[in-house]
Amino acid sequence: MRTSIATVSLSGPLTEKLTAAARAGFDGVEIFENDLLATPLAPEEIRARTADLGLSIDLYQPMRDIEAVPPEEFARNLRRARHKFELMRRLGADTVLVCSSVSPLAVDDDALAAEQLGELAALARDFGIRVAYEALAWGRHVNTYEHAWSIVRAAGHPALGTCLDSFHILARGGDPKGIADIPGEKIFFLQLADAPLIAMDVLQWSRHYRCFPGQGGFDLAGLLRHVIATGYRGPLSLEVFNDVFRQAEAGETAVDARRSLLVLQEATGLARPPAPVVPTGVAFAELVTPDAAPVTGILGALGFTRTARHRSKPVDLWQQGEARVLVNTGPAGRRGGTVLAAVGLESPDPAGAARRAESLLAPVLPRRRAPEDAPLDAVAAPDGTELFFCGTPGSRAPQEEGDAPEPLDWTGDFEPVGDKPDGGHVTRIDHLALTQPWHQFDEAALFHRSVLGLSAQESVDVADPYGLHRSRAVTSADGGVRIALGVGPAPSGDAARTQHIALATDDVVGAARRFRAAGGRLLPVPANYYDDLAARFELGDGELDTYRELGILYDRDESGEFRHCYTETVGRVFFELVQRDGGYRGYGAQNAPVRLAAQHAARPGR
Ligand SMILES: O=C(O)c1ccc(O)c(O)c1
Numbered sequence: 001m002r003t004s005i006a007t008v009s010l011s012g013p014l015t016e017k018l019t020a021a022a023r024a025g026f027d028g029v030e031i032f033e034n035d036l037l038a039t040p041l042a043p044e045e046i047r048a049r050t051a052d053l054g055l056s057i058d059l060y061q062p063m064r065d066i067e068a069v070p071p072e073e074f075a076r077n078l079r080r081a082r083h084k085f086e087l088m089r090r091l092g093a094d095t096v097l098v099c100s101s102v103s104p105l106a107v108d109d110d111a112l113a114a115e116q117l118g119e120l121a122a123l124a125r126d127f128g129i130r131v132a133y134e135a136l137a138w139g140r141h142v143n144t145y146e147h148a149w150s151i152v153r154a155a156g157h158p159a160l161g162t163c164l165d166s167f168h169i170l171a172r173g174g175d176p177k178g179i180a181d182i183p184g185e186k187i188f189f190l191q192l193a194d195a196p197l198i199a200m201d202v203l204q205w206s207r208h209y210r211c212f213p214g215q216g217g218f219d220l221a222g223l224l225r226h227v228i229a230t231g232y233r234g235p236l237s238l239e240v241f242n243d244v245f246r247q248a249e250a251g252e253t254a255v256d257a258r259r260s261l262l263v264l265q266e267a268t269g270l271a272r273p274p275a276p277v278v279p280t281g282v283a284f285a286e287l288v289t290p291d292a293a294p295v296t297g298i299l300g301a302l303g304f305t306r307t308a309r310h311r312s313k314p315v316d317l318w319q320q321g322e323a324r325v326l327v328n329t330g331p332a333g334r335r336g337g338t339v340l341a342a343v344g345l346e347s348p349d350p351a352g353a354a355r356r357a358e359s360l361l362a363p364v365l366p367r368r369r370a371p372e373d374a375p376l377d378a379v380a381a382p383d384g385t386e387l388f389f390c391g392t393p394g395s396r397a398p399q400e401e402g403d404a405p406e407p408l409d410w411t412g413d414f415e416p417v418g419d420k421p422d423g424g425h426v427t428r429i430d431h432l433a434l435t436q437p438w439h440q441f442d443e444a445a446l447f448h449r450s451v452l453g454l455s456a457q458e459s460v461d462v463a464d465p466y467g468l469h470r471s472r473a474v475t476s477a478d479g480g481v482r483i484a485l486g487v488g489p490a491p492s493g494d495a496a497r498t499q500h501i502a503l504a505t506d507d508v509v510g511a512a513r514r515f516r517a518a519g520g521r522l523l524p525v526p527a528n529y530y531d532d533l534a535a536r537f538e539l540g541d542g543e544l545d546t547y548r549e550l551g552i553l554y555d556r557d558e559s560g561e562f563r564h565c566y567t568e569t570v571g572r573v574f575f576e577l578v579q580r581d582g583g584y585r586g587y588g589a590q591n592a593p594v595r596l597a598a599q600h601a602a603r604p605g606r
């Protein structure tokens with residue numbers, strides 16, 4: 001089916017919105033009246049511009065407060081409509097959206113509404129235009145899709161149909177089953193928007209918090225199935241009023257938007273992108289840094305050993321158990337300080353994972369970053385983190401003739417340096433925590449969920465001394481891959497977007513002691529935290545003292561316990577040591593405000 005996006009969903013002047021929509025691969029746009037009023041382009045120029053970009057103008061909107069009004073008012077409305085129909089003729093747009101009246105002049109009289117909408121449709125038909133009548137959730141008398149449809153049916157005019165908008169239907173708790181009662185050819189337009197499930201005034205909710213399908217809590221796939229069943233074959237159009245998208249870069253938002261539609265189309269059988277290939281583990285985390293010493297000092301104190309060096313680049317492999325950290329001092333590090341620039345994901349089918357990613361519009365990175373590198377498939381996540389699809393441990397290039405020569409084992413690029421591991425306490429990477437740019441949190445969650453096939457957990461808010469920090473983990477079923485996506489208080493520059501590598505250990509006390517004995521500095525935690533811990537939990541003898549001494553934080557849920565502590569921060573990056581016991585699945589969110597405050601306090605200059 002054709003895809004479309006409302007210009008109100010994107011930021012910038014109309015021309016930028018159109019370019020962004022076209023580049024992201026949309027087939028058409030809904031032009032919002034405000035965008036038209038504000039552009040210096042004549043309607044004919046907009047028409048030419050959209051045509052050049054390969055876009056159709058699928059809808060002009062909105063026309064407001066038309067129906068169920070006294071005759072003299074309706075005469076004025078028709079005059080207004082005639083102007084707009086003339087404009088639409090110049091634009092080359094053939095469908096206009098009329099939303100249900102919010103005017104105090106409107107009366108609760110369906111017969112009058114039907115009669116006047118019929119008259120409007122008769123006028124529209126003279127211009128070759130169709131009228132799509134939409135129930136706003138806060139319409140004065142008409143606020144459900146069933147009601148709007150019953151008026152359209154009563155009017156019985158071929159140029160009058162209805163426009164369904166998922167937000168208005170689902171925000172009021174409407175049942176989309178009834179959509180099946182509408183003949184497909186009378187659904188003139190379909191607008192799709194999701195929204196987070198928050199209790200608030202429906203108009204404010206609609207105008208500020210809509211989001212793209214899959215980013216909120218509505219069952220859009222369920223609704224869409226009902227619409228498809230009617231035989232509707234018009235565009236799937238995104239109409240998303242959102243305060244963040246109004247500010248974010250239009251090109252990025254448009255890609256996020258199109259990805260959301262692809263995922264929705266997949267969920268409803270309208271599209272068949274390559275199936276997701278869920279990663280099974282973290283092959284490596286790669287730090288890029290202008291100066292290796294601070295990072296390798298921490299890694300060494302944590303018990304990591306430099307086991308190998310890249311054959312041709314200034315990249316070292318530091319390893320402990322199954323945890324592998326690459327330290328790259330190449331040119332990239334001279335730009336942005338110390339950052340977690342790349343993640344290697346172990347995949348049972350790296351090429352399939354890459355095909356999935358590409359089909360969902362993930363930017364594909366060159367397979368070889370240098371001629372001597374193993375040709376790994378890689379894509380960029382929304383925050384720019386490079387994701388490499390690596391083979392699973394032990395996987396080799398297919399050896400038989402005709403097989404693609406894929407050296408899936410990236411470690412082949414590395415030459416052992418002979419240093420032997422000396423027995424630290426770290427076993428593997430438990431999770432990676434990546435703070436996202438302020439405007440990309442929802443996009444990042446949808447990206448990791450849909451592109452990588454990970455499951456998104458509940459989003460949690462934690463207090464930071466300078467604002468709120470939101471966090472949402474995306475994980476594989478067995479916890480082999482866990483990525484905690486976060487977003488800090490806005491506006492936060494790149495430097496404030498911390499990233500951390502959480503390292504699993506079976507003995508966090510031993511690991512912390514080893515780190516300290518080797519000269520590492522753990523994040524100090526205030527005494528008040530431990531007084532509170534004593535009040536909340538009955539811990540064993542001496543346990544609390546040990547935690548207090550080392551700065552270990554503690555949490556417990558129904559299924560298990562969590563103990564964790566933090567290193568100092570280098571550039572944007574720090575490390576966490578975590579010990580999970582029992583089936584604890586969280587990340588210590590309860591402790592995050594204390595940790596965030598301690599990190600602020602530890603910043604140089606405070
Ligand atoms: O918020 C509004 O006014 C508005 C306008 C047009 C729409 O299609 C809509 O869903 C809402």
Ligand SMILES: [Mg+2]
Pocket residue numbers: 134165191239
């Ligand atoms: Mg709408």
